[in-house]
Amino acid sequence: MTVLISNPPTEKFSHPEVTAKGETRAQVAYTGTKTLWFNTGTLCNIECVNCYIESSPTNDRLVYLKFSDVTPYLDELDAAGEGGIEIGITGGEPFMAPEIIDIMEAVLQRGHTLLVLTNAMQPMMRPRVQDGLKRLQAEFGPQITMRVSLDHYTAGKHDEERGAGSFELSQKGIQWLGEQGFNIAIAGRTMWHEAEADARVGYDGMLKALGVELDVNDPTALVLFPEMEEQADPPEITVSCWGILNKDPADIMCASQRMVVRRKGASSATVLACTLIPYDDAFEMGVTLEEARRDVPLNHPFCASFCVLGGGSCSA
Template sequence: MTSPFISAGPMLDPAKFRDPLRTAAGEVRASVAAQALETLWFNTGTLCNLACRTCYIESSPVNDALAYLALADVAAYLDEIAEAGLPTRQIGFTGGEPFMNRELPAMLALSLERGFEVLVLTNAMRPMRRFEAAILALPHRERLTFRVSLDHHIAAIHEAERGPRSWAPAVAGLQWLAAQGFRVAVAGRSLPGETEAAARAGYGALFAQLGIVIDAADPGSLVLFPEMDAGLDVPEITTACWSILGVVPDSLMCASSRMVVWRRGEAGPRVAACTLLPFEPGFDLGATLAEAARPVALNHPHCARFCVLGGASCAT
């Protein structure tokens, strides 16, 4: 079965996104300067209980290209934030499925105890449910948000992407979180041919049916991500695009966020410019947050399609 989220279109020109300074047409490539670090993400590992058809990071039950981070790794970066006096307000956890990492509850507790807002992305299925007691024991839950992945408001479309029998457990996990009083949000995806208004109306009807209070009209409560097919053609972003598109560089997530990853085979964790590009060498900014506080050249199709043209962000 083909994923319903695959879009048709011309393939990417291989001459594009090769030079971090110039586009294929020779124009100056846009870059984004580092501003205040507002959100620090931790990718806890690429292992996942699902193997979605178009997962941008190819997470699966066997893909451990990003090794599990440990609690000590998270603590070291939180210490750097404190020692440098960085204005970081939010810590995010993603994967893979973050709850595949057995140290995640301790990571969440530490981040909450340090005073951060915490956002964890999860499919809310069995890996999360096995930690129910630890989740219920988390401190400062008023600063904690669970963003649950429901790729569509129709079960069959969700399962066409995520696999058979993936809908009911995800919905049950979302309902459990809401019933326990946790702040919940949902992450969906833009289905080709479906308007945003229709998608939000569909999710709104679903939330009402499930008895869950989520404002489907609020982009922070229901995040609809644009497509991320790096193989499809997309314009390169030049310095002239800022005024043409009316986009402010500081609004892009690489201006104010970074992600910590541990690529298997490397000596330790590294800081990537973007949550979407954990493996691209050009987006590896160093081992510390201080090293990572430098400009990012928009030299990847995701930069154009997802961030600049799509206006999307992984944070809240």
């Protein structure tokens, strides 16, 4: 039962324990690491109109992760008995990071599965990167999934978000990945408010034209993400919402996922509670995974719009 608290905050999402209505804010307990994300930096070869992390060719608020940043966290997973989990790599554009192939190899050698988020454009298609990817595919192929961000299955709508010519370049990257035998997933968006069934049919036709086989009805193979807008005004999530919405807090991302980043000027990498909230100090959990194994208050609009109400998850 929700407990009303006197003198509540006057603004929504401004207090970690209390909503603006004076109700007890929902928290998510840590249940063990299902997915550990490494954000290789916010630099990207393109600038999308609505990028939740504000990636661009000039945004270096999160700098490139180095091999030496990643290995201590892999050691921590081993020490905690969390072997063979999913490791996610995101950005920015991960293939801009100078040590990305070495980082991928270190993850795979530990026996983890690897989910790499990419726009499959020029950074991935450089000969040095292609050679590294082909080598990793030959040795670790079944452990790797390349998830390509393709906002829509038509050039017009995709380029509306990512810039003229982006769709064609991403298609070439998808086709190349298919030719090399990579497991491919696609990340689309729901911002055009079309029926989900229609979107899945559209992606199916586009992928078949590229010669890529993908089960578009598998929600992990074709992920259609709900929208996240800083100006949106979703309701705050209280402890009573779990029952009202028939939601299990253990299914929310921050119950089992964390993200490692390195902030510009920082002396070390740090662990965040969420992949979607990189700049809010309230979601910074410490420099080690051990420090980050604690409850997370759902004190951000994205907690409501993407995770609880939208049902979204960045992992596979």
